[in-house]
Amino acid sequence: MLTYTIRRLILAIPTLLFISFIIFLIVKLSPSDPTAGLPLTIPPEVREQIRESLGVNDPVLVQYFKWLKLMVWDEPLHLVEDWTGWQIAPDGPRIISYQTRSPVMDLIVQRMPQTLWVVGTSYIVGILIALPLGIISAYRQYSVFDQVGTFISMVGFSVPTFFTGVLFIVIFAVHLGWFPSVYDTTHEVTDWDSFVVQVKQIIMPVMVLGLYNASQISRYMRASMLDNLNQDYVRTARAKGLGERVVVLVHVLRNSMIPVITVIALNIPAVFGGAIITEQVFKVNGIGQLLIIAIQGGDVPVVQTVSVIFAVLIVLFNLIADVLYGVLDPRIRYD
Amino acid sequence: MPDGATPFVLDVKDLKTVFRTRGGEVHAVNDVSFTLKPGELLGVVGESGSGKSVTMMSLIRLLPMPPAEIRGGRVMFEGQDLAKVPEETMRAIRGARIGMVFQDPMTSLNPVFTVGYQLMEPLRKHMGMDKAAATTRAVELLELVGIPDARRRLGDYPHQFSGGMRQRVMIAIALACDPKVLIADEPTTALDVTIQAQILELIKDLRQKLGMAIVWITHDLGVIAGIADRVMVMYGGQVVEQAPVRELFANPQHPYTRMLLETVPHIKGARAEKLRVIQGQPPILAKAPESCPFMARCPQAFERCARQNPARYDVGNGHDAACFWDFKTGAPRDV
Ligand SMILES: Nc1ncnc2c1ncn2[C@@H]1O[C@H](COP(=O)(O)OP(=O)(O)OP(=O)(O)O)[C@@H](O)[C@H]1O
Numbered sequence: 001m002l003t004y005t006i007r008r009l010i011l012a013i014p015t016l017l018f019i020s021f022i023i024f025l026i027v028k029l030s031p032s033d034p035t036a037g038l039p040l041t042i043p044p045e046v047r048e049q050i051r052e053s054l055g056v057n058d059p060v061l062v063q064y065f066k067w068l069k070l071m072v073w074d075e076p077l078h079l080v081e082d083w084t085g086w087q088i089a090p091d092g093p094r095i096i097s098y099q100t101r102s103p104v105m106d107l108i109v110q111r112m113p114q115t116l117w118v119v120g121t122s123y124i125v126g127i128l129i130a131l132p133l134g135i136i137s138a139y140r141q142y143s144v145f146d147q148v149g150t151f152i153s154m155v156g157f158s159v160p161t162f163f164t165g166v167l168f169i170v171i172f173a174v175h176l177g178w179f180p181s182v183y184d185t186t187h188e189v190t191d192w193d194s195f196v197v198q199v200k201q202i203i204m205p206v207m208v209l210g211l212y213n214a215s216q217i218s219r220y221m222r223a224s225m226l227d228n229l230n231q232d233y234v235r236t237a238r239a240k241g242l243g244e245r246v247v248v249l250v251h252v253l254r255n256s257m258i259p260v261i262t263v264i265a266l267n268i269p270a271v272f273g274g275a276i277i278t279e280q281v282f283k284v285n286g287i288g289q290l291l292i293i294a295i296q297g298g299d300v301p302v303v304q305t306v307s308v309i310f311a312v313l314i315v316l317f318n319l320i321a322d323v324l325y326g327v328l329d330p331r332i333r334y335d
Numbered sequence: 336m337p338d339g340a341t342p343f344v345l346d347v348k349d350l351k352t353v354f355r356t357r358g359g360e361v362h363a364v365n366d367v368s369f370t371l372k373p374g375e376l377l378g379v380v381g382e383s384g385s386g387k388s389v390t391m392m393s394l395i396r397l398l399p400m401p402p403a404e405i406r407g408g409r410v411m412f413e414g415q416d417l418a419k420v421p422e423e424t425m426r427a428i429r430g431a432r433i434g435m436v437f438q439d440p441m442t443s444l445n446p447v448f449t450v451g452y453q454l455m456e457p458l459r460k461h462m463g464m465d466k467a468a469a470t471t472r473a474v475e476l477l478e479l480v481g482i483p484d485a486r487r488r489l490g491d492y493p494h495q496f497s498g499g500m501r502q503r504v505m506i507a508i509a510l511a512c513d514p515k516v517l518i519a520d521e522p523t524t525a526l527d528v529t530i531q532a533q534i535l536e537l538i539k540d541l542r543q544k545l546g547m548a549i550v551w552i553t554h555d556l557g558v559i560a561g562i563a564d565r566v567m568v569m570y571g572g573q574v575v576e577q578a579p580v581r582e583l584f585a586n587p588q589h590p591y592t593r594m595l596l597e598t599v600p601h602i603k604g605a606r607a608e609k610l611r612v613i614q615g616q617p618p619i620l621a622k623a624p625e626s627c628p629f630m631a632r633c634p635q636a637f638e639r640c641a642r643q644n645p646a647r648y649d650v651g652n653g654h655d656a657a658c659f660w661d662f663k664t665g666a667p668r669d670v
């Protein structure tokens with residue numbers, strides 16, 4: 001298992017190099033000008049000097065390797081230094097946002113907690129809704145519960161989050177006035193009352209994303225349970241005189257969870273992607289919003305960094321999913 | 336005989352099981368009656384779809400309900416009617432007082448739990464053993480069914496065992512709580528010939544040691560001849576003939592049984608052929624039969640067979656057959 005994991009980790013390196021190169025090229029070749037955001041009054045010669053200092057006129061491969069070194073070595077060290085206080089970060093240049101002139105990593109560190117809060121909570125809420133839903137739906141296949149559940153999850157799965165988001169705002173914020181429509185990221189939880197405010201403002205984005213996640217995962221859960229409920233070993237468990245609860249929640253569930261857990265792990269990066277839209281709708285200033293603003297402003301370093309982070313997440317969670325599969329299913333031994 | 340006491344461990348009367356499916360009802364078990372004495376081995380034969388499994392599964396209510404429905408009959412076991420007892424009582428009997436072994440050992444064990452866990456489950460549930468006691472007993476059981484290195488193998492998963500070894504594990508599970516009755520539904524069909532013989536030997540041996548009564552479902556008349564005390568022949572969801580094993584082979588009364596025996600070249604020793612070689616189609620069980628179910632394929636069929644479903648007529652020597660034709664006189668039975 002361990003050697004398998006290590007081998008997979010090593011194999012991930014060329015994949016990530018390739019992805020990073022593509023990201024670098026795509027963003028590089030797009031016709032956005034890093035000085036476009038500067039005031040129009042700046043004369044063309046100065047503009048050209050600024051471009052020169054940003055290194056945009058070097059050969060592409062040189063730019064790539066310089067950038068790659070910053071991305072995978074210097075910036076992570078800065079991040080570690082920020083967290084631990086160890087003086088390990090190199091003094092050289094950093095990846096600087098064109099728009100804000102501050103290091104991209106600092107922006108990401110500022111934005112990450114909001115995204116993690118919203119995405120993380122909504123994913124957990126989604127899983128907590130999805131698992132019982134899928135289990136009961138499968139166990140009571142074709143019952144009213146199953147049919148209503150199937151219908152809702154079909155809707156939840158096929159309606160995009162920007163629509164449900166706006167719908168929720170119209171219903172719960174505008175008409176009913178229960179929750180604020182905008183997520184205030186400066187809000188700090190210090191006591192019970194401010195905690196209630198936090199819960200209220202996070203409910204809508206979490207519900208929107210959570211429902212979407214729940215409908216997807218509950219489909220998997222149901223299908224996986226159904227696959228297993230008809231297996232011979234279930235009959236054996238019943239023939240042993242075990243109660244239905246043990247049969248379903250121990251024997252069947254343990255088997256059904258294997259593919260579901262893998263899907264849950266695989267989907268985590270996708271949830272980050274999906275959060276971009278939800279963050280936009282609810283004005284959460286997380287990573288997603290950072291990315292959108294950067295794209296609109298032609299802020300190449302930010303777009304590149306965020307894209308690379310997403311790529312790393314995808315490759316990483318693919319690996320985690322594979323390893324989990326091996327851990328959960330004793331029939332699979334990779335070594 | 337004192338109140339409630341009977342010479343039988345199992346006394347089944349007029350058992351009737353129906354499946355309600357989209358395409359209408361399937362009358363899988365029609366008024367089946369039979370008895371089982373303590374320590375007796377009853378062989379059950381009949382072609383595929385004749386209702387052998389459904390009959391035995393109905394006894395211990397192990398069928399999915401719906402679609403299955405037990406329409407009537409009584410199943411006396413240890414002074415209780417299993418058709419009427421609450422589910423909880425039934426669960427205390429399943430796997431404790433009545434053990435089951437199924438056809439396919441490759442799929443009958445749960446792939447994600449160790450063999451030890453699966454073997455200890457009934458011990459802990461029915462006998463209230465703690466982990467230590469259950470482990471000791473589990474080792475004993477594995478040794479009893481001839482699994483070498485038993486203690487170490489408790490921690491292995493089913494996929495680490497061969498087919499024959501898995502079937503031994505299944506037998507150990509079924510016998511874990513020292514049941515009064517063991518129902519074995521084609522326990523050797525899925526195994527290699529040599530392994531089949533080993534499992535047969537094992538069962539014979541265990542029967543000597545433990546003295547439980549056994550219901551042995553099979554297609555293989557050779558197996559029946561080798562181990563059964565009594566044989567019950569099923570056709571179209573009915574018992575068509577029943578007799579002590581020698582009597583049945585020497586003096587078959589039902590045309591179906593006679594045809595079955597003709598298709599077996601050597602009863603003693605040599606392996607019997609499968610039963611499917613009989614010409615014609617099995618009956619469609621869409622409604623409770625009002626004529627003899629074997630009529631369409633019966634060489635002796637005459638006018639009365641179309642009007643009435645024959646009852647089981649006693650022909651002496653503990654032998655009965657459900658047929659209007661009397662081979663002794665070569666004429667219709669005088670009833
Ligand atoms: N879940 C079900 N739904 C509908 N019909 C069923 C179901 N299970 C069994 N049957 C029907 O019940 C009848 C008896 O089946 P059963 O499994 O008892 O046959 P069998 O004698 O055990 O055959 P085999 O030798 O193939 O195991 C068959 O006609 C079958 O189609």
Ligand code: SF4
Pocket residue numbers: 589590591627628629630631633634635636637640645657658659660
């Ligand atoms: S009752 Fe008639 S049809 Fe049925 S087995 Fe006997 S002779 Fe054949």
Ligand SMILES: [Mg+2]
Pocket residue numbers: 387388389520
């Ligand atoms: Mg069967």
